[in-house]
Every structure is written in structure tokens, then in C-alpha cells.
Amino acid sequence: MHMSILTSASRKINKPLGKLGVHTILLCYMIIALWPIFLVISNAFKSRKAIFRDPMALPDVDSFSIVGFEKVLARSNFDLYFLNSFTVMTVSLAITLVAGAMAAWALSEYKFRGNTLLGLYLAIGIMVPIRLGSVSILKLIVDLDLTNTLTALILVYVAQSLPLTIFILNEFMSQIPKDLKEAARCDGVSEYRIFFQIILPLTRPAIATVGIFTMVPVWNDLWFPLILAPGESTRTVTLGVQQFVGQYVTDWNAVLASLTLAIIPIMIVYLIFSRQLIRGITSGAVK
Amino acid sequence: MANIKLDAIQKSYGTIEVIHGVDIDIKDGEFCVFVGPSGCGKSTLLRMIAGLEEITSGEMKIGGNRVNELPPADRGIAMVFQSYALYPHMSVYKNMAFGLSIKKFSKTDVKKRVHEAAEILQLTDLLTRKPAQLSGGQRQRVAIGRAIVRDPEVFLFDEPLSNLDAALRVQTRIEIAKLHTKLKNTVIYVTHDQVEAMTLADKIVVLNDGRVEQIGSPLDLYDKPQNLFVAGFIGSPKMNFLKASQTEFSSASVETIGVRPEHLRQTTEADLLLTGTADVVERLGDVSYVYLTTTDGTNIIIATPGASKVEPGDTVTFGADKQSLHFFNADGIRCEGD
Ligand SMILES: Nc1ncnc2c1ncn2[C@@H]1O[C@H](COP(=O)(O)OP(=O)(O)O)[C@@H](O)[C@H]1O
Ligand SMILES: [Mg+2]
Numbered sequence: 001m002h003m004s005i006l007t008s009a010s011r012k013i014n015k016p017l018g019k020l021g022v023h024t025i026l027l028c029y030m031i032i033a034l035w036p037i038f039l040v041i042s043n044a045f046k047s048r049k050a051i052f053r054d055p056m057a058l059p060d061v062d063s064f065s066i067v068g069f070e071k072v073l074a075r076s077n078f079d080l081y082f083l084n085s086f087t088v089m090t091v092s093l094a095i096t097l098v099a100g101a102m103a104a105w106a107l108s109e110y111k112f113r114g115n116t117l118l119g120l121y122l123a124i125g126i127m128v129p130i131r132l133g134s135v136s137i138l139k140l141i142v143d144l145d146l147t148n149t150l151t152a153l154i155l156v157y158v159a160q161s162l163p164l165t166i167f168i169l170n171e172f173m174s175q176i177p178k179d180l181k182e183a184a185r186c187d188g189v190s191e192y193r194i195f196f197q198i199i200l201p202l203t204r205p206a207i208a209t210v211g212i213f214t215m216v217p218v219w220n221d222l223w224f225p226l227i228l229a230p231g232e233s234t235r236t237v238t239l240g241v242q243q244f245v246g247q248y249v250t251d252w253n254a255v256l257a258s259l260t261l262a263i264i265p266i267m268i269v270y271l272i273f274s275r276q277l278i279r280g281i282t283s284g285a286v287k
Numbered sequence: 288m289a290n291i292k293l294d295a296i297q298k299s300y301g302t303i304e305v306i307h308g309v310d311i312d313i314k315d316g317e318f319c320v321f322v323g324p325s326g327c328g329k330s331t332l333l334r335m336i337a338g339l340e341e342i343t344s345g346e347m348k349i350g351g352n353r354v355n356e357l358p359p360a361d362r363g364i365a366m367v368f369q370s371y372a373l374y375p376h377m378s379v380y381k382n383m384a385f386g387l388s389i390k391k392f393s394k395t396d397v398k399k400r401v402h403e404a405a406e407i408l409q410l411t412d413l414l415t416r417k418p419a420q421l422s423g424g425q426r427q428r429v430a431i432g433r434a435i436v437r438d439p440e441v442f443l444f445d446e447p448l449s450n451l452d453a454a455l456r457v458q459t460r461i462e463i464a465k466l467h468t469k470l471k472n473t474v475i476y477v478t479h480d481q482v483e484a485m486t487l488a489d490k491i492v493v494l495n496d497g498r499v500e501q502i503g504s505p506l507d508l509y510d511k512p513q514n515l516f517v518a519g520f521i522g523s524p525k526m527n528f529l530k531a532s533q534t535e536f537s538s539a540s541v542e543t544i545g546v547r548p549e550h551l552r553q554t555t556e557a558d559l560l561l562t563g564t565a566d567v568v569e570r571l572g573d574v575s576y577v578y579l580t581t582t583d584g585t586n587i588i589i590a591t592p593g594a595s596k597v598e599p600g601d602t603v604t605f606g607a608d609k610q611s612l613h614f615f616n617a618d619g620i621r622c623e624g625d
Contacts, residue, residue: 187433
């Protein structure tokens with residue numbers, strides 16, 4: 001199904017632009033998208049003077065320096081921030097995906113009273129940014145005595161990610177042919193097994209997509225760590241970096257080095273998910 | 288024992304009634320075919336028997352027990368879907384074994400059953416493949432295999448051949464017939480194709496618009512269609528219909544006369560005579576179909592022997608004897624001609 005969409009789309013483009021045109025456009029886009037990341041990484045390996053003298057230049061023998069990395073690893077609890085960020089991201093991702101997939105399955109498969117209403121209520125969650133509720137969230141977290149805990153962050157991120165997850169997975173699950181579920185029911189397969197052994201494997205590409213969508217904003221978020229968990233022991237990477245950003249002086253070496261380090265884990269998780277994406281597409285052919 | 292009894296079965300979706308009180312009796316081991324035009328409610332009826340669709344009113348019995356409230360898994364049925372409904376992420380083996388592993392069979396027992404079914408359906412070499420790597424006919428066989436391994440009391444088929452090409456359809460049809468003689472389970476088979484119905488069935492149920500038009504053996508339906516619908520639906524090419532008033536059989540009770548294309552022959556001496564101009568002649572080798580417009584403007588199809596000399600444009604006379612005619616009254620119900 002995916003393949004046919006891809007091929008028919010490229011066939012349409014073929015005529016006015018040709019393969020070369022398509023690739024030129026994609027290449028340009030890639031360069032624009034990757035340029036800032038490239039700058040961050042290349043400057044992270046340069047001395048402070050070299051960064052300001054010629055920010056575009058690659059590090060060479062003269063300008064090469066890892067002073068930024070040394071500072072980050074020596075002067076701050078970077079490994080702790082790192083672990084915090086990673087814990088928050090993976091736990092909230094796991095909860096979001098499991099709870100979201102189950103909710104989406106219930107909404108798409110079972111007819112019950114208030115089904116549509118519940119779906120709409122969740123869809124509103126996509127449109128209203130969760131930061132609007134910051135004040136009441138903070139109050140709630142204080143009342144629950146969860147300030148300066150990773151649990152607070154995880155709860156908020158799960159709430160933030162669930163609506164879109166449910167919305168997308170619901171759409172996907174309702175496209176799974178009805179016959180598959182009914183064949184399983186005729187075989188006496190329980191609803192749990194239908195969900196875990198048929199529905200989940202078939203929605204894997206969608207789950208991977210949703211996973212990437214949820215994970216990136218969580219990893220990059222500064223707002224909620226700042227207001228809910230600013231304590232030294234619960235700082236995340238994004239918050240930890242801020243100690244190098246001063247009102248008057250910013251330690252660019254350290255900032256760029258920590259940003260470079262921060263890319264690594266999310267790259268790893270992305271690679272895991274994107275492999276699923278590709279596998280999902282090629283093994284498609286549902287019929 | 289798996290005889291099936293449908294008693295005044297009704298089905299409504301909201302306020303729309305799609306099955307209007309159906310009574311059917313199917314004996315143990317019988318091959319029963321539901322046939323009817325698209326949208327007449329065949330699938331709905333089958334799905335109610337399977338337990339996938341709620342029964343609005345009426346009583347359903349399988350093996351003498353009321354099953355209205357039973358879930359599909361407890362009805363002793365196995366269903367083969369039109370779309371095959373194979374699990375795309377599982378191998379052929381897993382597809383067939385999946386339903387068994389739930390039923391707490393031992394591993395060796397599952398293996399034995401799957402291999403037996405694969406043997407019967409010539410799937411042994413394909414057991415490790417995924418459905419996407421199979422041809423349409425092979426997928427169909429896997430779908431049947433998945434039903435066989437469960438050794439159900441009743442097989443339910445919903446238009447299982449409609450996604451196959453013509454040659455494969457005939458071949459698979461014969462395989463299904465062989466399978467039934469071998470396994471002797473009760474079978475309910477849904478199709479819109481009257482040829483499939485005629486060739487496979489012990490008993491045919493003709494459905495139209497949510498109602499049973501006639502139930503009988505293939506030859507019953509062919510020889511004694513109870514109404515105009517069945518008369519027109521069973522047989523290929525279709526039965527010809529004539530207004531009785533324009534023939535020698537004009538009478539108060541008879542409104543329509545039906546005569547099958549294969550019962551008309553080129554003659555000037557018969558009980559019913561039709562004269563007209565041949566518009567088209569289709570030559571299939573063993574048989575030639577003549578499309579005739581009679582003098583009063585009725586279109587008639589005649590099956591003539593392959594060597595027939597009739598050419599388009601010829602004016603010809605065909606006739607049939609009284610015993611091969613079908614008479615229908617003003618309500619379209621079969622009656623005796625006088
Ligand atoms: N879920 C449904 N809701 C409303 N009407 C339905 C539904 N399923 C089937 N129908 C209607 O019931 C009738 C019979 O459908 P179906 O049993 O699928 O026909 P067949 O299998 O003979 O082609 C059709 O008119 C169809 O529109
Ligand atoms: Mg149907």
C-alpha cells in the first residue's frame with residue numbers, strides 16, 4: 001500500500017522534474033536542515049577564538065580543541081543530567097505508547113456509550129498547548145509533593161503526548177481490515193492476544209512514527225524541567241546546559257559540547273525506530 | 288452432529304431491516320450454498336451463523352443447541368473470508384497454528400495438524416513464507432488450511448473464489464468439492480455465482496433482498512423454479528421470458544412463460560413457436576448462441592448446436608415442447624399451464 005503510493009507519486013513527479021530535479025530539491029533541503037547541526041558539532045571541537053574568528057570553518061590542527069567537552073564533563077554533573085533526560089524520555093515514551101495504543105484500539109474497535117465524545121475530548125488535547133496549564137500543573141505537582149522529581153516530568157510528558165498518539169494510532173487501527181480481527185475471533189483468540197499479537201505488530205510503522213514525534217519535544221523541552229524539577233539532582237540536559245549560558249558571558253565551548261553530546265542518545269533511539277519504520281513499509285502488503 | 292437450523296431469523300441495522308425472517312434447515316454433512324445477487328444479505332446471514340453479527344430476532348441452532356448468544360469460538364465453526372484475512376506478519380505455518388495454540392493443543396499436536404492440512408492443500412513447501420510472498424491461489428489455500436486444522440463441525444465460506452482468475456476458480460472449486468467428499472463436514476458456502484452454486488451444492492438457498500426465494504437441490508431449482516426470480520437467476524444463459532398473451536398458451540391464470548435457451552431448437556413443429564431475425568451469433572465451438580429479436584420485439588437467446596448454420600440477419604423459427612416450458616402467474620409464482 002505504502003509502496004504503491006510512493007511509486008505513483010514519484011511517477012507523477014517524474015514528468016515535469018525528472019529524477020535529477022527531485023534529488024536536487026531533496027539535497028538542498030537536506031543541507032538546509034543539517035547545516036545548523038553541522039555547525040554545532042564542528043564548532044564544538046574548536047577553541048573559543050576560532051569559533052568567533054571563523055564560525056564556518058572546519059576545525060584544523062590550530063583551532064582543534066576539546067576544552068568544551070572537558071569543561072562539561074568536569075565542571076558539571078553532565079552524566080547525571082544525561083541519565084535524567086534519558087530516563088524521563090524513555091519512561092514517558094513507553095507509557096505513552098502502551099497506554100495510547102490501548103486507548104486507540106478501544107476507541108476504534110469497540111462501540112460503547114460516549115465513544116465519539118471521548119475521541120473528541122482527546123482531539124481537543126492536540127489543539128490546546130499544555131503549557132497554558134502550567135500554573136495549575138505546578139500547583140497540582142506541589143500538592144502531590146512531586147516537585148523536583150522525575151515522576152512529575154514523566155506525568156506531564158505523558159499527558160502532553162497522549163492526545164496525538166491516540167489520534168494517529170486510532171486512525172491507523174481503524175484501517176486494519178475487519179476480517180483479520182474477525183478471523184482471530186472465530187479462532188477463539190482473546191481480545192488481549194488480538195491486540196498484542198495482531199494489532200500491535202501491524203501498527204508498528206505508525207507506532208514508530210508516533211514514537212519519534214513524542215520523543216523529540218520531550219528531549220528538547222526546557223520549560224517543564226525549569227518550573228517542575230530545577231533541583232540539581234533532577235536537572236535534564238537542556239536545563240543543565242543553561243548554567244553555561246550567562247547574562248553577560250556565554251561559554252560557547254561548553255554549550256556546543258553539551259549540545260553535541262545531547263544529540264547522541266536521541267540519534268540512537270531514532271535509529272531504532274526508523275529501522276522499524278522501514279521494515280514496516282516493506283513488509284506491508286496487507287491482503 | 289452439526290445440523291444447522293435457522294428459525295425466523297431477522298436482522299436489522301438500526302431501523303433498516305436487511306434479513307426479513309429466514310427459515311433454513313441444513314443437515315449434517317450437507318454442502319449448502321447461499322446464492323443471490325450482490326447485496327441480498329448472504330454475507331450477513333453467514334456472519335450471523337458464525338456469531339460475528341448479532342441476531343435481531345429468531346432462533347439459530349447448531350447441532351440442536353441454541354447458539355444465539357454464543358461467541359464465534361464456541362460454535363464449532365471455522366470461516367474462510369473473501370479477503371482471506373491472513374495475518375500478514377506471520378508465516379504460513381504460524382497463520383495455521385495461531386488459532387490452535389490458543390486452544391491448548393500440545394506443540395507436537397499442533398505441528399501434526401498443520402502438516403496434515405498442508406499436505407492435503409499442497410502447502411508443505413510454502414510453510415515458511417509470508418502471505419505477501421504467495422500467489423492468490425496459494426493464499427486461498429492457506430485460508431482454507433487455517434480452517435481445516437481446527438477440525439470444525441461447520442465450514443463457512445464467504446465468496447472464497449471471487450478474487451481468483453477464471454482458470455484458478457474452476458480448479459479451486461473442484462478442490463473444495465474434493466475436500467468436502469473427504470472431510471464430510473457440514474459446509475455453508477456463499478456466492479453470487481450460480482455456476483458455483485450449481486456445481487458444488489447438495490442444497491441451494493436462493494436469496495433475494497433478504498428473503499429466501501427457494502430452497503432445493505440444484506436440479507430442483509433448474510427443473511422447477513418456484514418463481515420468476517429463481518427462474519431467471521439459475522441457468523446460464525438466462526431463461527427467456529415471454530408474455531403468455533402473445534403465444535399459443537394465452538390463458539387467464541398464466542401471465543409469463545419461461546423457456547431455457549437450451550430447450551429451444553430450430554423447427555417448425557413444436558408446441559411453442561418463435562420466429563424472428565438473428566441479430567448476433569456467438570460461436571463457442573460446442574454451442575452457438577443465437578440472439579433473436581422476435582416479430583413482436585422480444586429478445587430471445589437460443590443455444591443451438593455448434594455446427595448450426597444460422598447467420599446474423601437470417602429469419603429463423605425456433606420451437607420448444609410444452610414439457611420444457613415454465614408457467615408463471617401474475618404474481619410471478621410458478622403455476623401449471625393449461
Ligand atoms: N454494518 C451495516 N450497516 C448497515 N447496513 C449494512 C451493514 N452491513 C450490511 N448492510 C446492508 O445489508 C445488506 C446485505 O449486505 P450483505 O450481507 O453484505 O450482502 P451480500 O453479501 O449478499 O452481497 C446490504 O444492503 C447492505 O447495505
Ligand atoms: Mg457479501
